[in-house]
Amino acid sequence: MKILLLGAGGLLGRYLTREFADHGLTALTRGEADITRGDRLDELFAPRWDAVINAAAICDFDACEKDPEGTRRVNRDAPLELARRCDAQGALFVQYTSDYVFAGDGGRLYTEEDAPRPLSVYGRHKADLEKLVPDLCPRSLLLRVSWVYGLGGKTFMSRLPDLLSAPGILHTAAGKKGCCLYAADGALWTRRLVEAGSTGLFNLVNSGETSWEEFARAALAEMISRGPAPGCTGIEEVPYTRFGPGWTKRPARSGLDPGRLAALFPPGPRPWREALGAYLGEWKSVAAPRTV
Numbered sequence: 001m002k003i004l005l006l007g008a009g010g011l012l013g014r015y016l017t018r019e020f021a022d023h024g025l026t027a028l029t030r031g032e033a034d035i036t037r038g039d040r041l042d043e044l045f046a047p048r049w050d051a052v053i054n055a056a057a058i059c060d061f062d063a064c065e066k067d068p069e070g071t072r073r074v075n076r077d078a079p080l081e082l083a084r085r086c087d088a089q090g091a092l093f094v095q096y097t098s099d100y101v102f103a104g105d106g107g108r109l110y111t112e113e114d115a116p117r118p119l120s121v122y123g124r125h126k127a128d129l130e131k132l133v134p135d136l137c138p139r140s141l142l143l144r145v146s147w148v149y150g151l152g153g154k155t156f157m158s159r160l161p162d163l164l165s166a167p168g169i170l171h172t173a174a175g176k177k178g179c180c181l182y183a184a185d186g187a188l189w190t191r192r193l194v195e196a197g198s199t200g201l202f203n204l205v206n207s208g209e210t211s212w213e214e215f216a217r218a219a220l221a222e223m224i225s226r227g228p229a230p231g232c233t234g235i236e237e238v239p240y241t242r243f244g245p246g247w248t249k250r251p252a253r254s255g256l257d258p259g260r261l262a263a264l265f266p267p268g269p270r271p272w273r274e275a276l277g278a279y280l281g282e283w284k285s286v287a288a289p290r291t292v
C-alpha cells in the first residue's frame, strides 16, 4: 500500500508514523508539506496514493477563536481540497474530527447518528468536514477523536505524568466530562480501519467516560503503585472558567460512544484506564525524569 501522511510531526502524526512504518509510508511534517499550499499539493498528488491520512490541524482552541479565517484554511478548506484530490485519484481519504462538534448538553455519550451543534470556531470547522467530506470523497474515513494524549503531546493529559512528578497540588478543570484516546490506540485503530478498507464516520476513543480529575487521580494512583512516588501531594478541581474565557465554548459533556467501531471489530478500543496504564509505561521507559 502507498500511503501519504500529512501532519506527521504532531502528536497523532508521530504515532501514525510508527504504526504505518511497514506500509510504504511517506510521512511529511508541516515543514515538508504545508497543506494550505496548492503548488505543494500538486507535487504531492502527482504520484497515485492508495490512502492519504491528514493529521495536520491547528488544535489551539483560542487561536481558532481569535483567527477564524486563518485557521479555517488549515482546519476546513485544506482538508476539503485533500478530499477532492483523493476522490480524483480513487485514494482513501482519512480525516480526524472532534467531540467539539457537539454542544455537550446531551446528557449521554454521543453516537455517530447525533446531529452536530458546535459552539466554537474549531468545532464548526470540524462539523463542516463531517458534512462535506463524504460528498466530495465517498471513499473517506472520518475519525472523531477526543482528549488525545501521548508522548510529547501538548495536551493536559499528555503532560500529566510530568505535572504529577512535580511537587505540589495539581489543579484540574472541574465540570467537564468526556472520553480520551491514547494516541498509540488512535494510530492502531486507524491502521485497522484503513487495512479493512472501511469508510464512513467512526467515534474513535478508548471506552468509558471520565473527567480530568478522575483521569488525573487514576494516573497518580498508578504512578504511586509503580514507584518511585511522584511529587504531587494532591489533586484539586477548580471551576473551568478560571482557565480562561474560551472555556465556556468547550462542551461540558462530550463523551463519544465507540459502539460502531466495537461492532465492526469486537470488543473495540480498550477501556481508558488500561490505555492510561500503557501510556504511563511508555512514559516511564522513555520520558520519566531520571534520578542518578
Ligand SMILES: NC(=O)c1ccc[n+]([C@@H]2O[C@H](COP(=O)([O-])OP(=O)(O)OC[C@H]3O[C@@H](n4cnc5c(N)ncnc54)[C@H](OP(=O)(O)O)[C@@H]3O)[C@@H](O)[C@H]2O)c1
Pocket (backbone or CB within 6 Å): 006, 007, 008, 009, 010, 011, 012, 013, 029, 030, 033, 034, 035, 036, 054, 055, 056, 057, 058, 059, 074, 096, 097, 098, 099, 145, 146, 147, 148, 149, 153, 154, 155
Ligand atoms: N489533541 C486532541 O486532543 C484532539 C482532539 C480532537 C481532535 N483532534 C484532531 O486530531 C488530529 C491530530 O491532532 P494532534 O492531536 O496530533 O494535534 P497536534 O499535535 O497539534 O498536531 C497537528 C500537526 O499539524 C501541523 N500543522 C499545522 N498547520 C499545518 C499546515 N498548514 N500544514 C501542515 N501541517 C500543519 C502542526 O504543525 P506545528 O506544530 O508546526 O504547528 C502539528 O504538527 C487533528 O485533526 C485534530 O484536530 C485532536
